[in-house]
Amino acid sequence: MEVKSLYEIVFDGASSELLIEIIFRTFIMFLLILLFLRISGRRGVRQLTLFEVAIILGLGSAAGDPMFQDDLPILNAILVFIIVLLLYKLVTWLTSKFSFVNKIMEGDPLVIVRNGEFAINEENASSFSKMEFFSELRNESVEHLGQVRIAVLETDGSLSVLRYKKEEVKYGLPLFPDDYKEVEISNSRGPYACMFCGNVINHLEMKIQCPKCQKDKWASAIITP
Secondary structure, three states, rough: OOOOHHHHHHHOOOOHHHHHHHHHHHHHHHHHHHHHHHHHHHOOHOOOOOHHHHHHHHHHHHHHHHHOOOOOOHHHHHHHHHHHHHHHHHHHHHHOHHHHHHHHHOOOEEEEEEEEEEOOOOOOHHHHHHHHHHHHHHOOOEEHHHOOOOOEEEEOOOOOEOOOOHHHOOOOOOHHHHHOOOOOOOHHOOOOOEOOOEEEEOOOOOOOOOOOOOOEEEOOOOOOO
């Protein structure tokens, strides 16, 4: 089998006319993508639902292929964009009128923290990354779960957090790496927080399973306001 040279790999089949056409096609398709996003009314990626992300990914092929394939007319891509935009507007209208359609398309908000503890169980524990959620809370200047009255993961991926008042803050599971680590019960003082659910127990004489989640890893709870 003949091995192509680097020059052939990079420049084989390219002509000045084709390169100019690719530049023009790319410019047109880029403007179409921006126009689609503008008409759809979205401001940023974090506001996109799973349904909208699927649409964007699907449009990638429709927009990308005509950029460099001279045998594909741009009109085809424009037709795809128009049809997808109309379908998007239809689905958006349906979700605003019918709650079950909205639930199918976007899902439900997920309560992550309630009353200073993780509101999760074995069934939904795999639906989110706890470490990623720790990072989101740290970005909100939350040091431990005892500061949080309720935290909700919205359908668009954003995080809504309601905090306790300063005088209501209680012991909670630490969220920063220096403190979020398992401790030896016999060599430390309580209170202790379950590393899985955040349940706080004031005193332990020996390592036991958490009465709420049946896990047996404990970290030292903290109460900084």
